[in-house]
Amino acid sequence: MSYTIKEVAELMNVSTATLRYYDDEGLLPNIKRVNGRRVFEEEDFKWLKLLSCMKEINMPIKKIREYVQLTQQGDSTLQARFEMILQQKQIILSQVEELNKCLKVFEFKEEYYKKAIAAGSEKAVEDMMEHAPKLND
Amino acid sequence: MSYTIKEVAELMNVSTATLRYYDDEGLLPNIKRVNGRRVFEEEDFKWLKLLSCMKEINMPIKKIREYVQLTQQGDSTLQARFEMILQQKQIILSQVEELNKCLKVFEFKEEYYKKAIAAGSEKAVEDMMEHAPKLND
């Protein structure tokens, strides 16, 4: 099966302009053309899905392109790609850790506001703030 | 104890320009001034820490300012603030979920490259790709 840019845009929840932009930026290697129009195939979805995952973790376009270019250079870049993957894995792990810290802060605030709303005033629960989770550890 | 903008910048790992920018944008309510210079106190660190947490989860400045403004309007905005907190909590939870999906993808890639490097070629492990984690569920 093959897909138009519009179909891919709908499937991947991005605009057609964004897909062209990604292609122009070299994030989508070897997109087929028929009469100048892009034609996407199953193989391209593998890239699109990896791409959306890389975007999810805020990997900059420049770095994604680096990775894509390495894949285009064959087995000689296997080690370099492996190291990029390891590095990104560490980044994800520390992102999750940071998010969990923030989650605790928001959960604390949630409880704080529950009590303040029940009491009708913030003053009434201000002493609770002393037990706030530390943000700097 | 009170702190200069430079000291705060060092403690919070941001530039002094960024702190002034945050202040100008209304993200730091009621910063004291002495001879026109900003003077930070313990109370301000509470805001700075909440702010760095809000930045961590990519909360836009506009939304952070909304929250800060609500806090300045007293108890009548308790419910509104509570709802903002709940909403942000959900955003964090879905971010963690997305990150964990991405982590799986990168862990799969890690194994893939380990095998490819051991085999000396990608071709040798290409069939493994068939068992790649689905990105769209």
Place this chain on the structure above:
DNA sequence: ACTTGACTTAAAGTTCACTTTAACTTGTAT
């Protein structure tokens, strides 16, 4: 033949979150 809708490119525009610059003031040290 002609309109329509989806595609194309190159280039300019937008938004966000800062960052830098320039001109100026102030407090401390020599």
Place this chain on the structure above:
DNA sequence: ATACAAGTTAAAGTGAACTTTAAGTCAAGT
């Protein structure tokens, strides 16, 4: 007294990641 380090503002500049615009191509339907 003077230099200098650190603060101030307003405004312009930056970089990333798109988005929009303008001008054009192309295949299908009436």
